[in-house]
Amino acid sequence: MPIIQVKDLSKIFGKNAKKATQYLDQGLSKEEILEKTGNTVGVNRASFDVEEGEIFVIMGLSGSGKSTLVRLINRLIEPTEGSVYIDGKDLATMDKKSLRDVRREKLSMVFQRFALFPHRTVLENAEFGLEVQGVDKSERSQKAKDSLEMVGLGGYINQFPGQLSGGMQQRVGLARALANDPEVLLMDEAFSALDPLIRKEMQDELLELQETMKKTILFITHDLDEALRIGDRIALMKDGRIVQIGTPEEILVNPANDYVEKFVEDVDRSKVLSAEHIMKRPETVDVEKHGPRTALERMRKEGLSTIYVTDAKRNLHGYVTADDVSEAAKKEVKDLKGILRTDIPKVEKDTSMQEIFDIIHDSPVPVAVVEDGKLQGIIVRGAVIAALAGSEVNLNGTNA
Amino acid sequence: MELMPKIPVAEWISSATDWVTDTFEFLFDFIKNDFGDFIEIFAEDWLMGIPIWLFIVIVGLLAFFVSGKRFGLMAFSVIGLWFIANQELWEELMNTFTLVIFASLISVIIGVPFGIWMAKSKVVEKVLTPILDFMQTMPAFVYLIPAVAFFSIGMVPGVFASVIFATPPTVRFTNLGIRQVSHELIEASDSFGTTGTQKLFKVQLPMAKKTIMAGINQTVMLALSMVVIASMIGAKGLGQTVITGLQRAEVGTGFVAGLGIVILAIIIDRFTQNLNTQRGD
Numbered sequence: 070m071p072i073i074q075v076k077d078l079s080k081i082f083g084k085n086a087k088k089a090t091q092y093l094d095q096g097l098s099k100e101e102i103l104e105k106t107g108n109t110v111g112v113n114r115a116s117f118d119v120e121e122g123e124i125f126v127i128m129g130l131s132g133s134g135k136s137t138l139v140r141l142i143n144r145l146i147e148p149t150e151g152s153v154y155i156d157g158k159d160l161a162t163m164d165k166k167s168l169r170d171v172r173r174e175k176l177s178m179v180f181q182r183f184a185l186f187p188h189r190t191v192l193e194n195a196e197f198g199l200e201v202q203g204v205d206k207s208e209r210s211q212k213a214k215d216s217l218e219m220v221g222l223g224g225y226i227n228q229f230p231g232q233l234s235g236g237m238q239q240r241v242g243l244a245r246a247l248a249n250d251p252e253v254l255l256m257d258e259a260f261s262a263l264d265p266l267i268r269k270e271m272q273d274e275l276l277e278l279q280e281t282m283k284k285t286i287l288f289i290t291h292d293l294d295e296a297l298r299i300g301d302r303i304a305l306m307k308d309g310r311i312v313q314i315g316t317p318e319e320i321l322v323n324p325a326n327d328y329v330e331k332f333v334e335d336v337d338r339s340k341v342l343s344a345e346h347i348m349k350r351p352e353t354v355d356v357e358k359h360g361p362r363t364a365l366e367r368m369r370k371e372g373l374s375t376i377y378v379t380d381a382k383r384n385l386h387g388y389v390t391a392d393d394v395s396e397a398a399k400k401e402v403k404d405l406k407g408i409l410r411t412d413i414p415k416v417e418k419d420t421s422m423q424e425i426f427d428i429i430h431d432s433p434v435p436v437a438v439v440e441d442g443k444l445q446g447i448i449v450r451g452a453v454i455a456a457l458a459g460s461e462v463n464l465n466g467t468n469a
Numbered sequence: 470m471e472l473m474p475k476i477p478v479a480e481w482i483s484s485a486t487d488w489v490t491d492t493f494e495f496l497f498d499f500i501k502n503d504f505g506d507f508i509e510i511f512a513e514d515w516l517m518g519i520p521i522w523l524f525i526v527i528v529g530l531l532a533f534f535v536s537g538k539r540f541g542l543m544a545f546s547v548i549g550l551w552f553i554a555n556q557e558l559w560e561e562l563m564n565t566f567t568l569v570i571f572a573s574l575i576s577v578i579i580g581v582p583f584g585i586w587m588a589k590s591k592v593v594e595k596v597l598t599p600i601l602d603f604m605q606t607m608p609a610f611v612y613l614i615p616a617v618a619f620f621s622i623g624m625v626p627g628v629f630a631s632v633i634f635a636t637p638p639t640v641r642f643t644n645l646g647i648r649q650v651s652h653e654l655i656e657a658s659d660s661f662g663t664t665g666t667q668k669l670f671k672v673q674l675p676m677a678k679k680t681i682m683a684g685i686n687q688t689v690m691l692a693l694s695m696v697v698i699a700s701m702i703g704a705k706g707l708g709q710t711v712i713t714g715l716q717r718a719e720v721g722t723g724f725v726a727g728l729g730i731v732i733l734a735i736i737i738d739r740f741t742q743n744l745n746t747q748r749g750d
Contacts (some may be wrong), residue, residue: 145656172662184657187749188675198661200671229749249661 071118078151083108111137113309129306177246181258185230192226348446512567549732565706572631584643627704635691642684646677682745
């Protein structure tokens with residue numbers, strides 16, 4: 070069962086919000102509802118599941134409702150309609166006491182502007198959640214120290230937040246959230262207030278921590294690069310609506326609509342796309358069945374100067390060039406084994422575009438995509454350039 | 470004008486006051502007698518029981534440490550107090566000090582909870598704000614009249630009138646301080662599952678401390694400013710000397726006593742300001 074289940078969750082700000090939900094049901098847009106009722110739609114019938122141990126990113130521009138959505142999940146904002154199930158229990162209808170217990174035990178939040186308590190030391194900040202739960206002094210101090218140690222702030226426990234840099238302050242924020250040992254970490258633009266270098270460092274650290282922690286993380290961001298970097302899955306929001314949910318590749322490669330497409334236009338695709346997205350079905354000849362004549366004819370038909378040679382099981386043996394093949398044909402050689410070349414430029418399915426770029430640059434022949442010795446596809450120079458330019462690429466990569 | 474007879478507001482207020490005086494006589498008597506006795510003991514037995522030189526030394530030392538081990542406040546306190554003693558106004562000073570202390574303490578004890586209540590509820594804020602405005606703009610002399618009705622004359626009605634006059638800043642600043650705590654910190658507190666009380670004592674009050682202390686400082690200063698007015702209904706102290714100076718047209722006497730009030734005001738003000746530091750600043 071997913072740890073977080075969100076079902077038709079809506080938030081409408083303003084008076085008579087319930088009434089305005091009728092317009093949501095009729096499918097009216099945010100602007101139309103604002104005009105008709107004066108209410109602002111924060112989140113519009115959002116539904117998604119987050120699996121345990123997953124980093125689920127909610128991404129959207131400012132005003133898209135992503136910060137409202139994350140606050141609906143721990144009910145810092147009261148939902149107008151819909152349900153949020155945490156471990157199967159609906160938070161939206163919970164009484165105050167149970168809600169407090171869920172917040173204490175299951176959900177911790179990291180804030181965009183850190184939200185550290187300036188009158189408390191770093192240690193006291195990290196202790197806060199445990200203190201609220203009534204954990205006794207020595208135990209909570211130990212747990213808080215452990216979690217500060219984990220984010221690399223073991224030496225700063227007696228400082229005040231005001232004495233630390235932004236990056237360090239957010240580490241305290243992270244340590245404060247982790248000290249509770251929550252099941253779910255809600256991170257609201259947690260790294261957005263940091264400068265780009267520190268931001269990248271924090272992303273790396275979060276991923277590193279995640280390797281051992283295996284927490285469920287709901288990460289909010291407006292930065293697509295960040296979303297693609299850390300997200301296992303991404304939900305894209307616009308005007309309070311979730312427009313697409315998918316893995317980073319799915320979103321890049323198959324944008325659900327113009328909005329998403331526009332969004333992903335500027336992404337550095339070379340970092341995200343890999344060999345399987347740009348390879349195409351290879352023309353091959355069979356080393357056991359075909360001789361130079363067949364090869365020559367197939368190359369002439371397809372307009373190729375080289376062709377890959379496999380066996381019936383698609384095991385890659387090498388390639389032959391047009392010159393060698395026509396020479397052999399003249400000499401009436403029966404098979405291709407004599408002229409087989411084996412200096413094959415090989416990559417794997419998940420080799421990134423950046424690496425492919427280097428390989429293909431020096432190679433006279435198309436790059437072979439190989440898995441377990443079997444030829445999966447080939448990549449021609451044109452495909453790399455086309456993919457970088459953002460035109461059609463194939464999502465599932467098989468294409469064969 | 471003839472169409473509308475005069476509305477007997479004054480009569481209403483008077484009869485209401487009479488009613489309160491009669492109905493709560495037991496309470497007023499209790500306060501007047503027991504609390505009055507306590508104030509007297511505090512001023513005459515305790516404060517005046519301390520030798521003048523020792524009192525000055527203690528204040529001087531406190532000033533030194535409170536001001537962060539600097540000599541300015543200490544020097545001023547010692548010289549100021551010595552001057553008042555030299556002018557033979559020490560007993561008056563102690564009485565004035567007592568009045569200020571009791572009036573401020575009661576104001577804070579009443580004011581802070583009201584400020585918290587005001588911060589928690591918009592309705593309460595809407596109701597209390599005009600009442601506080603009224604309390605502060607009504608001429609302070611007016612409070613003397615019911616004060617005398619309830620408690621006759623002496624220190625107790627003086628404290629009563631001072632409390633009414635001096636409480637509003639504490640209420641206002643407490644409300645302001647709590648409301649000023651940033652929304653994100655409140656969210657952070659809520660997100661960890663704090664109860665209302667935990668949030669108040671672990672986040673809101675500590676964060677509002679500076680503002681609340683500024684309000685308390687104002688309250689103390691207002692209480693001090695009531696000293697002269699309260700002495701018109703028999704509250705002992707420097708104010709009485711000022712009034713005597715006024716009645717006998719003795720400029721010098723009035724001025725010296727006034728100077729004593731100024732010195733006390735400066736010492737108390739600097740003390741409370743120096744105490745107003747926050748962790749993590």
